[in-house]
Amino acid sequence: MTPASENGMSVVALAGGVGGARLVDGLDRVLPPGSLTAVVNTGDDFEHWGLHISPDLDTVMYTLAGLSPEDRGWGIDGDTFEVLREARRRGVDDWFRLGDRDLVTHLFRTHALALGESLTQATAELCKVLGVERPILPMSDAPCPTSILTKSGEELAFQEWLVKERAAPPVSRARHGGNGETTQSVLDALNVADLVVICPSNPYVSIDPILRLTGVSEALGRTPTVAVSPILNGKAVKGPLATMISEIGGRPPSAEAVAIHYKGLLDGFAVQHGDSFRALYPTLETNILIQTREDRIRLAHELIEFARSLR
Amino acid sequence: MTPASENGMSVVALAGGVGGARLVDGLDRVLPPGSLTAVVNTGDDFEHWGLHISPDLDTVMYTLAGLSPEDRGWGIDGDTFEVLREARRRGVDDWFRLGDRDLVTHLFRTHALALGESLTQATAELCKVLGVERPILPMSDAPCPTSILTKSGEELAFQEWLVKERAAPPVSRARHGGNGETTQSVLDALNVADLVVICPSNPYVSIDPILRLTGVSEALGRTPTVAVSPILNGKAVKGPLATMISEIGGRPPSAEAVAIHYKGLLDGFAVQHGDSFRALYPTLETNILIQTREDRIRLAHELIEFARSLR
Numbered sequence: 363m364t365p366a367s368e369n370g371m372s373v374v375a376l377a378g379g380v381g382g383a384r385l386v387d388g389l390d391r392v393l394p395p396g397s398l399t400a401v402v403n404t405g406d407d408f409e410h411w412g413l414h415i416s417p418d419l420d421t422v423m424y425t426l427a428g429l430s431p432e433d434r435g436w437g438i439d440g441d442t443f444e445v446l447r448e449a450r451r452r453g454v455d456d457w458f459r460l461g462d463r464d465l466v467t468h469l470f471r472t473h474a475l476a477l478g479e480s481l482t483q484a485t486a487e488l489c490k491v492l493g494v495e496r497p498i499l500p501m502s503d504a505p506c507p508t509s510i511l512t513k514s515g516e517e518l519a520f521q522e523w524l525v526k527e528r529a530a531p532p533v534s535r536a537r538h539g540g541n542g543e544t545t546q547s548v549l550d551a552l553n554v555a556d557l558v559v560i561c562p563s564n565p566y567v568s569i570d571p572i573l574r575l576t577g578v579s580e581a582l583g584r585t586p587t588v589a590v591s592p593i594l595n596g597k598a599v600k601g602p603l604a605t606m607i608s609e610i611g612g613r614p615p616s617a618e619a620v621a622i623h624y625k626g627l628l629d630g631f632a633v634q635h636g637d638s639f640r641a642l643y644p645t646l647e648t649n650i651l652i653q654t655r656e657d658r659i660r661l662a663h664e665l666i667e668f669a670r671s672l673r
Numbered sequence: 674m675t676p677a678s679e680n681g682m683s684v685v686a687l688a689g690g691v692g693g694a695r696l697v698d699g700l701d702r703v704l705p706p707g708s709l710t711a712v713v714n715t716g717d718d719f720e721h722w723g724l725h726i727s728p729d730l731d732t733v734m735y736t737l738a739g740l741s742p743e744d745r746g747w748g749i750d751g752d753t754f755e756v757l758r759e760a761r762r763r764g765v766d767d768w769f770r771l772g773d774r775d776l777v778t779h780l781f782r783t784h785a786l787a788l789g790e791s792l793t794q795a796t797a798e799l800c801k802v803l804g805v806e807r808p809i810l811p812m813s814d815a816p817c818p819t820s821i822l823t824k825s826g827e828e829l830a831f832q833e834w835l836v837k838e839r840a841a842p843p844v845s846r847a848r849h850g851g852n853g854e855t856t857q858s859v860l861d862a863l864n865v866a867d868l869v870v871i872c873p874s875n876p877y878v879s880i881d882p883i884l885r886l887t888g889v890s891e892a893l894g895r896t897p898t899v900a901v902s903p904i905l906n907g908k909a910v911k912g913p914l915a916t917m918i919s920e921i922g923g924r925p926p927s928a929e930a931v932a933i934h935y936k937g938l939l940d941g942f943a944v945q946h947g948d949s950f951r952a953l954y955p956t957l958e959t960n961i962l963i964q965t966r967e968d969r970i971r972l973a974h975e976l977i978e979f980a981r982s983l984r
Contacts (some may be wrong), residue, residue: 412784444753444773445780452777452802462755462773466763469756473723491763 371397371666374555374585378403378568379418380435380600381592381652382561383425388658389559390426390496392666399551403563404481404500405508405538405571408521410458411449413468414475417521418568419485419500420467427492432653435600438463457526482545499547501572506540508567513609520567529602533609536566544575552581557669560589562650564603565623566610579627588630588669590650590661591617595634599651630672632665644672682708682977685866685896689714689879690729691746691911692903692963693872694736699969700870701737701807703977710862714874715792715811716819716849716882719832721769722760724779725786728832729879730796730811731778738803743964746911749774768837793856810858812883817851819878824920831878840913844920847877855886863892868980871900873961875914876934877921890938899941899980901961901972902928906945910962941983943976955983 373393375386377400386400403418417436424430424438431439441461450456460468467488474484480503489498510523512531520536523529552558558581563569573579593615598604604615613619618639621631632646639645646668652658684704686697688711697711714729728747735741735749742750752772761767771779778799785795791814800809821834823842831847834840863869869892874880884890904926909915915926924930929950932942943957950956957979963969 411780412787413780442753442755442773444755445776448774448777452781454777454781462753463759465756465776466759466765469722469724470763470765476723 371556372551372554373398373557373559373666374551375400375559375561376403376563376569376572377401377418377422377561378563379406379421380425381590382418382563382568383422383430384652384658385559385561385590385661386422386496387425387655388652388660388662389665391655391659392662395495398496399555400496400498401501401548401551401572402498403568403571404502405506405567406520406524407505407507408519410460410521411454412472413465414472415458415460415468415521416471416481416485416500419481419498420464422498423467423485423489423492423494426489426494426496426498429492437461458521480545482547497547497551499545499551501544501548501575501578502540503545504541504543506538506542506571506575508571509537509539510567511535511537524602529605533602533606535610536570538571538574542574542576544572544578548575549577549581552578552585555581555585557666558582558585558587559665559669560587560624560628562590562592562599562652564592564598564601564606565620566603566606573627582627586629586669586672587627588632588646588665588672589620589624589628590632590665591620591634591637593617593620593637594651595637630668632661632668644668682867683862683865684709684868684870684977685862686711686870686872687714687874687880687883688712688729688733688872689874690717690732691736692901693729693874693879694733694741695963695969696870696872696901696972697733697807698736698966699963699971699973700976702966702970703973706806710808710810710866712810712812712859712862712883714879714882715813716817716878717831717835718816718818719830721771721832722765723783724771724776725783726769726771726779726832727782727792727796727811730792730809731775733809734778734796734800734803734805737800737805737807737809740803748772769832791856793858808858808862810856810862812855812859812886812889813851814856815852815854817849817853817882817886819882820848820850821878822846822848835913840916844913844917846921847881849882849885853885853887855883855889859886860888860892863889863896866892866896868977869893869896869898870976870980871898871935871939873901873903873910873963875903875909875912875917876931877914877917884938893938897940897980897983898938899943899957899976899983900931900935900939901943901976902931902945902948904928904931904948905962906948941979943972943979955979 508520607615617633617637819831918926928944928948
């Protein structure tokens with residue numbers, strides 16, 4: 363890591379949904395303007411009611427805009443569901459809970475894409491309107507659909523597996539579609555980064571889709587990279603990760619299992635108190651539960667200090 | 674007109690927005706199943722927020738479904754406006770008032786069209802879900818945009834002129850775009866019709882767009898045709914028609930001015946008490962104000978009787 367002051371440090375955070383969004387929010391509040399770029403998974407993107415929905419981009423954007431609910435990992439706090447109610451009345455597919463305010467995001471993203479804008483441009487415009495100043499970059503402008511291959515041999519689009527099937531069908535593996543290309547904006551951000559933070563998101567379906575894009579792992583090889591464990595005391599804070607580690611990784615869910623998954627990529631790893639293990643690189647043992655804004659800011663500070671200690 | 678009982682009569686109603694929808698509603702309640710087809714103007718169709726909006730189709734559909742408000746000519750009674758409120762918050766173009774329940778119609782029409790369905794098919798599906806059993810046919814499956822040429826030389830898309838500009842810019846004429854083609858469903862309905870009813874809609878921007886499509890005027894020439902005046906005592910019940918008659922037709926607004934506009938097409942004309950004039954065909958002088966359902970049914974009965982008297 364280049365000897366940079368906290369002020370001069372360029373950080374790229376790789377993020378998926380809620381956990382990722384919360385750490386990005388902490389970093390956003392700790393790092394000075396111009397120094398943080400969030401690169402967000404779009405493998406969950408899907409089309410519903412003819413709308414282009416980017417669940418992880420929205421979670422990160424809403425979290426940074428202060429619009430996310432405390433008690434659930436999606437949508438806008440205090441949103442209403444009048445459109446969804448009418449869709450139900452008409453017998454329309456209603457498994458994906460679209461709020462009325464949230465819908466405006468999808469309508470305008472879909473419209474912008476139809477007019478020929480890139481997802482990167484559309485995301486920037488949505489962020490601007492919501493007052494989010496740090497760049498949030500989709501990992502790709504091309505479709506990269508993640509699907510879940512189940513043990514029973516089915517292939518389900520990720521959101522269908524997660525939301526419609528409530529993550530119940532046992533997973534054999536995740537499949538990552540698309541042309542494998544990231545964007546020039548992402549490569550540019552990685553090229554100048556002094557630090558890459560892999561946020562506490564699901565490695566299989568939130569981070570792997572980013573890592574596999576051409577040029578990303580290579581950039582991580584050149585740049586100090588720290589991860590925050592998405593597993594605490596053997597459990598995931600949210601979502602199906604613990605079960606997926608057993609099903610895909612074939613081992614009990616633990617911070618160490620995540621570290622093994624990221625083998626060769628990390629220069630440091632932050633884990634929950636009591637979750638440390640013998641690693642080839644330094645680990646930061648702290649409280650990595652970041653539900654509140656205070657905890658997000660605290661962990662972001664600790665991570666930056668930790669990363670600085672790695673040079 | 675073929676000597677058919679009211680039960681056996683095939684009726685095609687040409688309709689635009691509110692006035693047309695109300696007469697179609699009356700005819701719908703008076704005529705037996707299978708005998709009424711509404712052919713509806715789509716010249717007002719436009720794209721907004723990336724959605725395909727068909728104002729007249731929706732007004733007819735909502736009216737037949739019993740969903741239209743009594744006090745305004747658009748949307749669904751009791752609808753909420755959460756999505757519109759959020760769009761406003763984000764500084765998005767909000768001149769077209771889209772309700773939350775109404776939005777479901779536009780979302781699903783847009784999606785169906787994107788999947789390659791015709792507007793005729795999409796309309797049939799929307800109607801089915803809302804329990805509307807009589808066929809409502811768009812006048813065309815192809816775009817036929819009506820625009821308004823203003824006296825100051827501007828050309829405005831119809832909804833922009835009507836809604837955004839509140840019909841204020843003086844009109845030089847209406848321009849009808851598109852390839853001029855109707856659909857086979859419309860031609861089939863006209864071919865078996867015993868009676869065509871031109872509903873009390875705006876002749877320039879609701880009925881003319883239908884009449885100019887290839888084969889429609891010819892079919893009217895073969896079939897008894899009656900119109901209901903959209904002007905009562907020199908005024909339009911709703912909308913900008915009275916002013917348009919002065920501006921485009923160059924005469925004071927009156928039932929007679931409408932009759933002159935439809936010259937050569939009519940076999941009978943229904944006008945408000947006191948509005949009769951010297952015509953080359955029979956006129957029915959009655960109460961043509963059809964705000965209430967009772968009045969719609971009464972006028973529909975009277976029209977059928979009147980049409981039967983014409984043979």
